[in-house]
Amino acid sequence: MPCLLLANIAADIDLDTLIRLWPMPTLYVVLVILSSSLGAIGGKLLNLTPSVTRFVMTGIIFNNVTSLTLGLLEGIGSTDAINILLRDENDSPKEAVKRGMSYILLATLLGNLSRWSLGTYLLRKESSDEELVISIEHQPLPGFHNDERQTNSLVSEHTPLIFKSIEKKSVNIGVRIMNFVRRALKPIKEIMNPPLYAAIIALIIGTVPFLKGIFFGVDAPLYATLTRTVEQLGKISVPLTLLTLGAQVKTLPSGNTREIIPQISYVMLCRFAIMPIIGTIIIIYTKDYYLADPMFWFILMSMSSGPPAVNCMNLAQLTGNYQGEMATLLFYSYAAVGPLMAILVMAMLSLIEKNK
16 A cells, blocks of 8 residues: 555645645545544434444545546546536547546545544554553653662762752753653654555655656656556555455454444445535535636545545554454445445536536
């Protein structure tokens, strides 16, 4: 998965794209907040534990904005429906599809950054030793404690009192600074993982022209060796994930499947009905404030709809939590994706045509 993120994001993203498409990250943050709220509401309605509530939130927040949207875009591009998404009379279906793919790229970047940070936090295992860890963190560091003891041993009755006070105060300040740094870095350390490292590195490479010229392009020094290797490794990520998904569904006990049907039903209701309605309404009423491009509107609407992302299975595997439940959720979601997404896409195109 890190290789897939590094190869796909760094190759096409640039600083100009990030600035020009500012409505997309803004909308994404709004959708994450709304999805999280729906997950919390579902936890109350279904009387779920905090851990299961976070599982439901994960399924609602992180939807498929890459492979599914690309497939829809390619399908629409081969029909007359693409005319609805043309910007003006001088626009062509080929150019519209190309723009749509660049929009999807940024949506993919946002999804990956949040999925491998917030997602790993939501699916984390609860630790019974959390209180012990907190109590240990507030203890002085051994090294500083020893330094303080050694300093005190050097101080005699002949040492000026002011010198002793300064030494002790400096040691205490050092202890406090180190404890503060440790506490500040602890939440960041908990969410950092290989895919998130890869997404951040890809963002840096993509937005710095000098670095991008080293790794990407026919004449790039490292393209034929390092970059091509990373691309090939990334291509096998999705097939391996799907194989794992099938294995998880096969080994899941039938009793456990029946127990999580309410949660699965609620996630699918939010992903295929509630969130698409909310997202479409937001786009229709705010479209005059940004790009006058029907293709851009369509991609923004797609960000609020669709099933949970297949990469959620990688999240569950990374945290070692809810692997079977996530596999079941993905199985039922993608079993129903055909007819449900067909209805959603027709509704989106109809609304875009009326509001052009």
